[in-house]
Amino acid sequence: xxxxxxxxxxxxxxxxxxxxxxxxxxxxxxxxxxxxxxxxxxxxxxxxxxxxxxxxxxxxxxxxxxxxxxxxxxxxxxxxxxxxxxxxxxxxxxxxxxxxxxxxxxxxxxxxxxxxxxxxxxxxxxxxxxxxxxxxxxxxxxxxxxxxxxxxxxxxxxxxxxxxxxxxxxxxxxxxxxxxxxxxxxxxxxxxxxxxxxxxxxxxxxxxxxxxxxxxxxxxxxxxxxxxxxxxxxxxxxxxxxxxxxxxxxxxxxxxxxxxxxxxxxxxxxxxxxxxxxxxxxxxxxxxxxxxxxxxxxxxxxxxxxxxxxxxxxxxxxxxxxxxxxxxxxxxxxxxxxxxxxxxxxxxxxxxxxxxxxxxxxxxxxxxxx
Ligand code: HEM
Numbered sequence: 001x002x003x004x005x006x007x008x009x010x011x012x013x014x015x016x017x018x019x020x021x022x023x024x025x026x027x028x029x030x031x032x033x034x035x036x037x038x039x040x041x042x043x044x045x046x047x048x049x050x051x052x053x054x055x056x057x058x059x060x061x062x063x064x065x066x067x068x069x070x071x072x073x074x075x076x077x078x079x080x081x082x083x084x085x086x087x088x089x090x091x092x093x094x095x096x097x098x099x100x101x102x103x104x105x106x107x108x109x110x111x112x113x114x115x116x117x118x119x120x121x122x123x124x125x126x127x128x129x130x131x132x133x134x135x136x137x138x139x140x141x142x143x144x145x146x147x148x149x150x151x152x153x154x155x156x157x158x159x160x161x162x163x164x165x166x167x168x169x170x171x172x173x174x175x176x177x178x179x180x181x182x183x184x185x186x187x188x189x190x191x192x193x194x195x196x197x198x199x200x201x202x203x204x205x206x207x208x209x210x211x212x213x214x215x216x217x218x219x220x221x222x223x224x225x226x227x228x229x230x231x232x233x234x235x236x237x238x239x240x241x242x243x244x245x246x247x248x249x250x251x252x253x254x255x256x257x258x259x260x261x262x263x264x265x266x267x268x269x270x271x272x273x274x275x276x277x278x279x280x281x282x283x284x285x286x287x288x289x290x291x292x293x294x295x296x297x298x299x300x301x302x303x304x305x306x307x308x309x310x311x312x313x314x315x316x317x318x319x320x321x322x323x324x325x326x327x328x329x330x331x332x333x334x335x336x337x338x339x340x341x342x343x344x345x346x347x348x349x350x351x352x353x354x355x356x357x358x359x360x361x362x363x364x365x366x367x368x369x370x
Contacts, residue, residue: 001289007273015263015282016275021293021313023273024285027264028317034264034283035063036320056166056205060213060320067319070206073197077188080326086125090330093120094338101369102342109348109365110223113335118218121331122210127180127187132172139165140211146358166208173207174200214324220258220361221249221332227365228252230348232303239340248305249332254312255303258359260288262316287313288360343369 001008006020018024027034038061059070076082097117101107115137123133142165147154173189177200180193188210192203229235229248237243264283269276277283291312292300315322322328339346347368354363 007275007277009275010284013284015284016272016277018272018283018285019289019293020273021290021296024287024290024313025317027272027283027285028262028313028320031063031319033266033268033270035267036061036067036264037063038263038265038282056170056201056208058202058205058209059323060209064319069197070202071323073195074188074191074206075323077191078323078326080330083326083330087330087334089124090121090334091338093117093124094331094334098338098342105370106366106368109226109367110219110362111364113339114219114222114365115215117222117331117335118215119211121218121327122214125188125327126207126210127185127189128176136211137215139169140215143169143208143212144216144358169208169211170204173204177203177207210324213322214327216359216361217258218324218328218331220256220356220359221252221328222335223362223365224256224258224360225249225252225332225336226346226348226367227350227353227362228255228303230350232305234305235340235346238305238336243305245336246329246333247308247310249329249336250310250312251303251305251307252332253314254291254297254307254310256360257288257291257312257314258361259314259316260360261286287316345370 001017001019006018007023008017008019009015010017018027057066057070059067062070094117097113097120101112104112107113116133119133119137119140120130123130123136128136142161145158145161147158176189177193180187180190183190183193189207192198192206195203198206225248228251229238234243234248238245238248262285264285266277266279266281266283268279271277272283291297291314294300296311297307315325315328345368349366349368355361356363
């Protein structure tokens with residue numbers, strides 16, 4: 001598709017698909033022509049609330065100037081420098097999970113490590129008590145759930161589950177935000193509670209988007225890293241430092257990008273890759289395809305752990321560039337460091353791979369440590 005029909009209209013979904021790196025990059029950078037606010041397109045979107053629910057406006061689905069206000073108050077807190085102070089605590093949280101694996105011998109990497117780590121980390125940053133973390137996982141699963149089948153009942157079931165989770169989470173955060181209004185803590189709920197920049201619904205939306213955007217994505221980065229390292233036979237080389245761990249993580253992000261697809265809506269008529277896109281039409285940019293574009297990447301189908309430069313688009317581009325990218329990179333770096341340092345061997349069983357449906361990742365990844 002990338003070479004034959006780089007910008008292609010999908011009749012069934014009624015959306016434009018964009019595959020080439022150059023075009024994907026242009027759409028993501030040009031936020032004036034390609035809006036992140038899908039409410040005007042009339043299509044269903046994954047972060048849209050169900051009927052009767054207030055639609056929570058968050059930075060991910062707004063354009064400037066709203067976007068800049070919703071992101072601006074927290075941007076500094078996610079910069080690599082600001083996150084550095086968390087490194088020891090993140091290492092501690094990671095070690096607690098690794099401790100739990102010690103006696104396991106065989107375990108499911110997804111369930112026992114890659115899922116709990118990001119939830120624990122974001123709960124820590126938000127300042128959520130540890131005992132609420134299981135509940136968090138349940139809420140975030142419900143909010144990103146897809147129907148089990150296209151049937152009307154399945155869609156309704158999914159919507160009901162989503163609405164319940166959104167309501168419960170909204171109530172939970174509203175209460176917490178109120179409690180922390182005069183707080184002095186360093187956590188992100190206190191930061192939101194004490195800012196004058198945001199209304200209550202926006203503060204709640206902010207807390208929720210951090211859970212939604214950061215959990216399944218980071219789970220898949222961790223899983224895909226172990227998957228790639230096993231497949232390539234480079235686990236030992238990463239452990240010993242013969243292969244640079246940080247570069248290898250970037251190559252995982254390029255080669256198996258957790259988010260494959262990002263949506264925008266054309267806000268005016270525009271020509272892209274020789275096609276005429278009308279205002280109001282939905283444009284899907286395929287990040288995974290762009291990240292394997294031979295115009296940009298030498299031998300794109302080959303996993304090259306120390307690929308450099310590696311200007312992949314796994315975290316997006318432009319004003320919506322992933323807020324949590326430095327955090328996700330830090331988590332993956334610490335996680336792989338601690339895991340590989342603790343065990344003499346970490347072997348993943350790749351005999352049965354089952355992809356998940358919503359992102360690029362695996363349902364489970366049996367591993368053995370000793
Ligand atoms: C935005 C990917 C981890 C929070 C994005 C976007 C991508 C992305 C592609 C751009 C979406 C768009 O342009 O519409 C990823 C991947 C991750 C990851 C692959 C893990 C490997 C995280 C984490 C957090 C986070 C850990 C938070 C703790 C956000 C937020 C946005 C965002 C808030 C919206 C930014 C904006 O609209 O200005 N992410 N993400 N992400 N991500 Fe991430």
